Amino acid sequence: IVLTQSPGTLSLSPGERATLSCWASQSVSSSYLAWYQQKPGQAPRLLIYGASSRATGIPDRFSGSGSGTDFTLTISRLEPEDFAVYYCQQYGRSPPMYTFGQGTKLEIK
């Protein structure tokens, strides 16, 4: 399964709403769709698991939605610390493997 993220780069201002998309080449179980945030020089951080559940400590301005082949990460009001690269990821069971999207860079406008 190939994951395609859109857009490649998103330029927004603090306080604005961000909508990041992730399309799968085949249907993905929602249980196996996750989103990560990565800042320069840091390891990725899990934001969303099971397509819509926030990981521990993640602010409620982050939300995930979608099903099948179309998933979305929404940041309701951007804070300065939200500017980073975001990846979606899916898990396939047969054969077992994990696939990441190519990433969306969220930059300050």
Add this chain to the structure above:
Amino acid sequence: EVQLVESGGGLVKPGGSLRLSCAASGLTFSNAWMNWVRQAPGKGLEWVGRIKSKSDGGTTDYAAPVKGRFTISRDDSKNTLYLQMNSLKTEDTAVYYCTTEYGLWSGGGFQYWGQGTLVTVSS
């Protein structure tokens, strides 16, 4: 608090070998399914492989680009995960992260990550 600390990265020539380690604490390591994920400089994330807990069979799965060259193992007595990398290629140059879904279901998402260790394959 779960902590994962990788070590063993460095510069190696093409065709060479290197072994990475990941020391885990703050979790019941023997129950954890452990993974390696890598990131080439300026590129995205790529899953390398995983090892199940011994109670779940201890089996391994690998991504196609590393299958047959890389081997993942674990020493539960030392709470340590390993990645043995043989026949290294320049395209294996990356930061290698140790990660786990511990606390979630398999495929749920990688909750815990190490800080990464850089492997550079160059002549």
